[in-house]
Amino acid sequence: MNDGGCLFRHGQESSLTRKAESTSEGMLQNVVRSPAWTIKVEFGQPDALRNCRIQANGRVLYVCEFYLSIWSALFRRHFELESDKSTLLLNKPYDAIVQFLHCIYPTQRKVNGDNLKLLLETASDFESEGVLVKCMDYMRRGCPLSLMERLELADRYRLEPLLSELIVNFSTQPTLNLESAHYLNVSDHTKVRLLENLYRKASSSKGYSANDDAPFNEKTTNRFDLKSDLNFAALRTQGSRVFYINPYYVAAWSQLAFDTVVSMTTIESLSLAVSDDEAEAFLFAVYPPMEPCTDRNASVRLRAACSLRSPGLLCLTVDYVLNESANLNTGEKLLMLDGCKLHDVMPTCLLEVVSAHDLIDLITRPFYEALSSQAKACILDRLVFLLKRGRDAIV
Template identity: 30%
Template sequence: MLECIHPTYKAVDDQSVHILLPLAYDYQMEGLLHRCECFLISHNLPFLEKVWIADRYKLNRLLVLCLREMRPNSKVDLNGSRYYALSDRVKVLLLERLHGAAAPEEILEPPLDLEPYQRQSDVNFSAVRAKTGRLYYVNPYYMAAWSNVFEDKLCSTSSGVEEMFCPCTHEELKAFLMAIHPPQLRINETNIGPILMSACKMESPALLRKCANLLLSPHTQLSVFVRLSLLDRCFLHEMLPQCLQMVLRPENLIQMTQQTTYDCLSTRAKAAMMDRLGVLLENPGLQTHHCTRCKATNTCGAVTWMCPQCKTYSTDTSLLRNTNTNSVATTTNTGVGGTTVNQQGGYGTAVGTVGGLMNR
């Protein structure tokens, strides 16, 4: 539990969730309950098991989603121990759903606000002021656990800290407070910008790790250029090569250099793009093929075969292995200022690029 609630921020998994749920419920830890609920929503468990957990620990959002997935006249095991442990309220909801009642509306996550931090209390007794002058009241020891900046300030003074200044704007400080305090704002594509900037200015390794996991995830709905720009702006240059691994074609990397904000990138980021381009040009992903006319062996960035009879196109690379047995036409471009050799044959025309980028 301590590893999950402290800035180490250990992820909830299928083994720890059953240990964390009773602790979070008994000690009224809303943030940890919220994380367990989010995990269970996306985790595969038997239907009644999920319903029982939602009923036992008052996870209303999980309960509503389970009822929405339930179809009228569906088969439900009503003889198991989990069913008999359900409350009467949930049994009534199951009965009504089985007989065709409409599923309840989804309970949205409650909006987060900073009202508890706008007034001084016994817990939040120290003031923190943004660069723009906005003031919030926080617990300095909790802030020090998440921020190296606050930890240094707390260790450098022997007396109590009454007011601290942070290097963030109001929006960045607001995003930082909501991201670290329970129930902890869920980081997504729309809010990662200010959260990542505040994590860098506050020197928060735990929050940086959470942001990096989102940026480097293949399921994130952000372009590679946007991810690269965010990492570069926050001086996370060691993550640039891993981010650029998502670029698989040289022409896509060239398109990134044509973005309007390309000039805003640092020299380090542009050099990382060049390194990735060199790797893609050396190994573009296709086998070397042999031109039957000029006897040259080259590796193209891409090859498209066109049948001269039906005028259909194919990118089947197995045709490359049959160039000796089948009369396949090839076009080999040796680059700028080079020569072009065309050969027509029974399988049509192949268009490729050697030493450069391919234009189909």
């Protein structure tokens, strides 16, 4: 447990329960969507939501204490216990704080080989389970570190269930270097678990499986049904459900919520013109540990991002649809994008069709008739390009 050694207090700041003060000027004046589908947050400047000051290496950053409280148990305890909020002096490098903020804010900077160790240390110090989950996901998928290096990190930061997964994985390895520096840095307890598992060639430790997600899903399914200190406002949709949320956190992700929040004196409830399914998909997508995008939920997440006017969620979901989905075919992607009127993304989506024959085949399928005229125009533009390229190649 962190003893709060990375937090100090200096100067005066308003309380956790204060209302965000601003006119309804667009939240996106400091959160900008670029043509490359990225989000930019200017932490060096305050806005209607980010008016709490934190300082590292003499440099000031502006954040929302509600946002930090949702992502970090350490910050949550600090803001709950301190009646007079102060500019927080963080005993952490400035770059580490910025990396952490970009990882949790709608910028959603991805964990990679360059920032993994920095984020692990910062997330551990700040007791941020959500960021640790992000790090574990990266270490499972595409991480260039060796199995022993990952074991060392998982042991150091107590990353379960990843640690158990790695121990089980070692049983399939032909050799184990017991003299490597990484192995020597592993705790005695984990060494015992590892060696017992190796010599039995079958795991006595519980490995990770799909069933391990069941308690987690059961726990989180109803987490927006009850009012809490952080999720104190009732979100009412066009349907019949009521979700208890933190209005300032949701406003950081949604321009629709932001416009409502800044116009209210007190916030006990807010009504948004979205469906129950869209609200639920949005909340599970943006609240830690952030439900990942899948082929099954991509469509409703796109609708939620557009209905709630959430550039951050839109970027995440469009990136998945265009670049990460292994099973969605081009027709399914086009239907999703067309349903949300994301016609500016369609030319990028159509780049995966590289032959005129395949595109003509696409046009003859039943889904084509369900597309809007704008979507059909994008397809025909791509077809003209492919036909011209084929003709030029012959010449």
